[in-house]
Amino acid sequence: MSQIPFANVAERRDQPPMLAVSTVIFALRDDERSGRKSLWLPLVRRTREPFRGQWALPGGPLGPRDSLVDAAAANLLDTTGLIPRYLEQLYAFGDLDRSPTRRVVSIVYWALVREDDAPHTDTPATSVLLDDPNVAWFRADDESVLANLAFDHRQIIEYALWRLRNKVEYGSIAHRLLGERFTLAQVREVYEAVLNKSLDPANFRRQLRAATDLEETDEFLSGGKHRPPRLYRYTGSTSHPLESENIS
Amino acid sequence: MSQIPFANVAERRDQPPMLAVSTVIFALRDDERSGRKSLWLPLVRRTREPFRGQWALPGGPLGPRDSLVDAAAANLLDTTGLIPRYLEQLYAFGDLDRSPTRRVVSIVYWALVREDDAPHTDTPATSVLLDDPNVAWFRADDESVLANLAFDHRQIIEYALWRLRNKVEYGSIAHRLLGERFTLAQVREVYEAVLNKSLDPANFRRQLRAATDLEETDEFLSGGKHRPPRLYRYTGSTSHPLESENIS
Structure with missing residues (x-):
């Protein structure tokens, strides 16, 4: 210019x-x-x-x-x-x-x-x-x-x-930062990073299960040593088209 | 230009x-x-x-x-x-x-x-x-x-x-459209105007009373023929300064 x-x-x-x-x-x-x-x-x-x-x-x-x-x-x-x-x-x-x-x-x-x-x-x-x-x-x-x-x-x-x-819909933020499917522990990691503090895992799982915008799938995270954790997905409302512009 | x-x-x-x-x-x-x-x-x-x-x-x-x-x-x-x-x-x-x-x-x-x-x-x-x-x-x-x-x-x-x-905080919208103090019936009128449909008064009052961002005052609306309705006020979170710019 x-x-x-x-x-x-x-x-x-x-x-x-x-x-x-x-x-x-x-x-x-x-x-x-x-x-x-x-x-x-x-x-x-x-x-x-x-x-x-x-x-x-x-x-x-x-x-x-x-x-x-x-x-x-x-x-x-x-x-x-x-x-x-x-x-x-x-x-x-x-x-x-x-x-x-x-x-x-x-x-x-x-x-x-x-x-x-x-x-x-x-x-x-x-x-x-x-x-x-x-x-x-x-x-x-x-x-x-x-x-x-x-x-x-x-x-x-x-x-x-x-x-x-x-932002009210944390499920939506987790979805965007983590992808289609994620464990509840991964969502907690997102919250901890955004809020910049540690959260109690048991309390957090309980709160998250009560949230309406996450739904459990029949899939589990593979590759770990322990019992594989269940994968969840985001089912919350979609944004207005103007608010989530996809890059072509 | x-x-x-x-x-x-x-x-x-x-x-x-x-x-x-x-x-x-x-x-x-x-x-x-x-x-x-x-x-x-x-x-x-x-x-x-x-x-x-x-x-x-x-x-x-x-x-x-x-x-x-x-x-x-x-x-x-x-x-x-x-x-x-x-x-x-x-x-x-x-x-x-x-x-x-x-x-x-x-x-x-x-x-x-x-x-x-x-x-x-x-x-x-x-x-x-x-x-x-x-x-x-x-x-x-x-x-x-x-x-x-x-x-x-x-x-x-x-x-x-x-x-x-x-917008999630309807209390906030009612506050802005109605002023500092308002009756629950006035809030219902705001909802009806925004959503462009009639709402059941009794159900609406019940839902609104459960909302966390409205608080009852000790004041009542004066001037009507019937029992004066109680006035409420908005106690919800304030916006970020960038999101609610006051006009000087």
Whole structure:
């Protein structure tokens, strides 16, 4: 998006707002420190001003011929190699001063990806994807990272976490993070990661069985040493088409 | 927002997307046909192309120095004389072909206003406000109006109705449409208007009393002929600050 050359602050302020699309992408990963799973997200290091060298959400200006959701999916593919199975519009952030150079309104999407979609490396905090040193995964509650993000991206991530924690249909979130079939223990791992605390397994199973949006299947998880646990599936209400845009 | 003079379709298509803000505003009003209250909303007749002469949601281009919520509030004040007490961001609509002349991305807000905020006239379908014949209130389910709206505004209104009907915290919606204190019969009227069907009063009272987000007060509605009904208040969780932007 071109700027008027030599435009001063007042002139820039009178340009039409620029429109950008960014995406918050959450995945569950094992956390060696807590022994639980936790939420991680990929960030991109900015290579130009403003905020050059700082980490930011994947995103960029909306092209004239990109739909919003296609722009969000393309950002993700370009920066992380991931094709999200599920993208939802989170919020449009449009405060006047969120970019120091010119007015930018960012329409933010968020994605929940399954664990096996999110690449792992041995050094989680600096895991390098696509041989690009400017892309890395971080814990979603890593204060040292959150404190130094570009723009208002800390506020955006914290709002996404708030939405995740306050979403009523946890079965739906488990479904998206875990896939079609999952054990009750796996759902508990999702809750523990989202809420960032340990939950009592017996109490949790009891509560979950009373929930109306999970149904037991006739299948069991195979491969373990012990009695194989039963697999469940999500039967809750589907979202409005606008709220769960499938990537073609 | 100026267009390049004589730009052909391909050139217009390569301009940066234009950003607009529109608002869906719902109010409860008596409906003489059904004897129930029903949902109404104000629309604005377009005075220029595209869609000249057709009804549309109040809205317009986002000015460089307007915040999103201020733009939504200003649209409403200018077109309907209303100052909404509550505005929430609904969704950003950005399909490539939603405007025939150039790419427009609309960030849509929605508002629930109390009955005493929404002006009444004797002829509801064409009620004229501010002496402006290009503003009128319509029933939210008036098929003859919905079928002829400008742009994708029918889809936007239907999505807003879907959100209203699927919102879990009905206590919160009643609170916003009715004010601080309300009777259980008034809450039932809100449900009936939102769901567009009659509900059994006794069953409804039983269900509502079991809900956790309503609390009885020591006050009673005054002025009626019969035993005055008790007033209740909403005690449910507050929204995230981003989700309930108060108008200053």
